[in-house]
Amino acid sequence: MFEYFENRVLCVHGGWLVDSGIISMENYRNITRRKQVNILQKGGNGRKALIEFNTMRTDIKNKVIEIAGDPYAKVTTISFIDYIEQDHKAYEFFKNYTLDSGEALPEKNIKEYCTNANILNAINTIYQNKAMQRKALAGAKLNVWQKIAEVVSELPKHTYPHTLPTNHRRLKDKLNQYLNDGYSVLIHKNFCSKNAEKINEEAGRWIFARWCDRVQKCTSFNQLLREYNQEAQERGWKELKTEQSLINYLSPLEYLWYGYRYGELKAKEKFTYHHKTALPSMRDSLWYSDGTKLNFYYQDENGKTATMQVYEVMDAYSEVFLGYHISKTEDYQAQYHAYKMAMKTAGVKPYQISFDNQGGHKKLESGNFLNKISHLAIKTQPYNGKSKTIESAFGRFQQQYLAQYWFFTGQNITAKKVSSRQNSEMIGANIHNLPTLSEIMSIYTKCREQWNSAPHPKTGVSRLEMYYNSENPDTPQVSPLQMVDFFWIEREKQVTCTSGGITFKEKNVQFDYMVYNGDRTPDLEWLNENINKKFTIKFDPDDMSLIMLYEKTPLGLRLVKEAETKVVLHRAKQEQEEFEAGYFKTVGDKLKEIRIANRDKVEEILEQEGRRNADYGLNEPALAGIESSRAKKQKTAIGTYQKKVSEAVLLDENGDVDIYNIM
Structure with missing residues (x-):
């Protein structure tokens, strides 16, 4: 009842x-x-x-x-862990939290603080209900808070990486503080504090202006350090010990000073966003997993006979094949993709997965991947096929479905039945009639569907019906956030942001990304301030349309931005879609605004320090292609000058050019 x-x-x-x-x-x-x-x-x-x-x-x-x-x-006793649920509001709070330094919280700390919130929520739920206390705390005769603290301290840290106090009085105080003040009390007060060499605002302005001086040029950081320390003695600033302090100060501002040192056109090439253009012309109690040969011959691109490997993940209860991946070798990538498909099919986190210790499992284990996607990840006994139900099931699958096809490779060499062997004569006579790789992949998919839909040998009910009619209260649903945590790959090498956005190659395929605004125009302000910065990339190998950009900090990775596949525009007006002309203009106008704003910001600092060109009696160059008024004050614009140089006639056989007559 x-x-x-x-x-x-x-x-x-x-x-x-x-x-x-x-x-x-x-x-x-x-x-x-x-x-x-x-x-x-x-x-x-x-x-x-x-x-x-x-x-x-x-x-x-x-x-x-x-x-x-x-x-x-009157109902069955349940445990404390059953009350721990994901608090999605906590995740959104910590993900969007901004520190006093202007930085976001690193990913490691977000996970820690979310776990603390989830456990405190569970404690509050149980503490407010006496009946729940009896069930979750097994009728504790101790003081309730002593029992709660004992239970919390025994939670496995690899599953619940919390930092809550183990003393029951401090734990109770922490809960009260949390209930009164919210999620922010879980953030450490001294977070990200650091004793760095300080450069005050006035000194910073002098450094920037001196570095931007185009007349009395500063040729190196060594020179800048010497001059700064001389100025510091006169103005009472703190002297600097190394050039690195200057480098650290100026590097984030490179987008502002680059043009003043190397020319505005050079800065435009380096920092201006470039469009990507196309040339003219188009888817639980125990899961077993194992890899084996895909028992079909096929004809490769060179016309030779070849075979592939397949990695399968199977539910032991129903014998349903949940996920698989076909590849040339059984490696960690094949296992990763098979588990990902299995979890998408199941929609839950399995209680236990069992696997052998071959292939790429060691790499997945070292990255804690197998423990993340299950409650228990256990190696099967080596050299003991009976310990893996999947081997028996896959043997029947081979005999009943794969062996129907004439290009069947046969089972392994220990198979005794004649029907388990290949028909060598038939295959030898039809080498050139073997199916292609894509054809055997389609046939294998069809065979899996037939296996899953067929009656289970013990129940007579179809395997899929058995699976979907069964429930396991100890296997919670997997949320989209968990899928990202489980299956997004962190790229080993960092990627440098350029004026073209984020570009990298994965398996010899180039991918181009950009951080976009809500209207799908590039976030040019972000791009302008992040060119030359290195980012760690996380991506879903099955959907490369979106990537996450992370910055390495002493405390771990910090999420910076999401980037999307770069918009492709046509060069030829004949092939342009209706929005493209307006897109070009919108981006172009924004680029001009940024160039002007950057120039004006530098000019303001130079004016305060008396280091404008005008302060030396020299003209200020116009922004090429933007400011026609300044261009008129100069005798010839830089573009016109460059054009005339390219058309100049040699005066003599020595290669001399009449430079003075070009203008």
């Missing part, structure tokens, strides 16, 4: 309410139709309707207690 839904919500069987005479069938229909109670599971097909106990009217609850007694004492 009573049952916990998903091990956390106390429910009453709807049919029992009617059968016991507590309410009539008509009344039951009315309150359910009007949604006066919360129905967590509808009845039918062997299932019982589950009504949330706490949503029923007081008179109905009193009758239930009068007839059946205390419902909380």
Whole structure:
């Protein structure tokens, strides 16, 4: 009559309410139709309707207690861990939190703080309900807070990487503080504090202006350090010990000073966004996994006979093949893709996965991947096929489905049945008629579907029906956030941001990305300030349309931005779509605004320090292609000058050019 839904919500069987005479069938229909109670599971097909106990009217609850007694004492005991749930609001808070330094929290700390919030939420839920205390804390006779602290301290750190106090008094104080002040109390007060060499605002302005001086040029950081320390003695600034302090100060501002040192056109080439253009012309209790030969011959691109490997993940209960990957070798990438497909098919995190210690499992283990995607990850006993149910199942799969095809390679060399061997004569006579790789992949997919839809040998019910009609309360649903955590790959080499955005090659294929605004125009301000910076990339190998950019910090990776596949525009107007001309203009206008803003920012600093060109009696060059008024004040624009140089005629056989007559 009573049952916990998903091990956390106390429910009453709807049919029992009617059968016991507590309410009539008509009344039951009315309150359910009007949604006066919360129905967590509808009845039918062997299932019982589950009504949330706490949503029923007081008179109905009193009758239930009068007839059946205390419902909380009649259901199965559940553990503290069952109350720990993902707090998505906590994740959003910490993900978007900005430190005093202007930086975001590193990923490692976000995970720690979210885990602390999840556990504190569970503690609060249990502490507020005496019946839940009896179940989650196994009827503890100790002081409740002593028991809670004991349970929290025993949580496995690899699954729950929390930093909550183990002393029961401090833990209670932490909960009260958390309930009063919210998520922010979980962030360490001294986070990211560092004792760095300080450069005050006035000194910083002098350094920047001296480095930008185009008349009395500063040729090196060594020279800049000497001159700075002389200026520091006169102005009472703190002297600097090494050039690195100057480099650290100026590097983030390179987009501003680069043009003043090397020319604005050079800065435009380096920092201006470049469009990517095309030339003119187009998818649980125990999972087993194992890799083996895909038992089909095929004809490769050179016309030779070849075979492939397949890695399969199978549910031991139903024998359903959940996920697979076909590749030339059994490596960690094949295992990764097979597990990813299996988890997408299942939609849950398995309780246990069992695997051998061959192939790429060692690499997946070293990265803690197998422990992340399951509660338990256990190696099977080596050289013992009976310890892996998947080998038996795959043997039957080969015999019943793969062996139907004439290009079947046969099972392994220990197979004794004649039907388990290949027909060498047939294959030898039809080498050039072998299917292609894509054809055998399609045929293999069809064979898997037939296997999953066929009756299970013990129940006579189809494997898929067995799987989907079964429930496991200890395997929680996998959220989209967990899928990102489990299956996005961190690229080993960092990528440098350039004026073209983020570009890198993966398996010899080039990928181009850009950080975009909400209207799909490039975030040029971000690009302008991040050119030359190195980022760590995380991506989903099955969907390369979106990547995450991370910055390495002493405390781990910090998420910076999301980047999307770069927009491709046509060069030829004949092939341009309607939006492209306006897109070019919008981006071009924004680029001009940024160039002007950068120039004006530098000019303001130079003016304050008396280091403009005008302060030396010289003209200020115009921004090429933007400022026609300045260009008129000069005798000839740089573009015109460059054109004339390219067309100049040699005066004599020595190669001399009449430079003075070009202008």
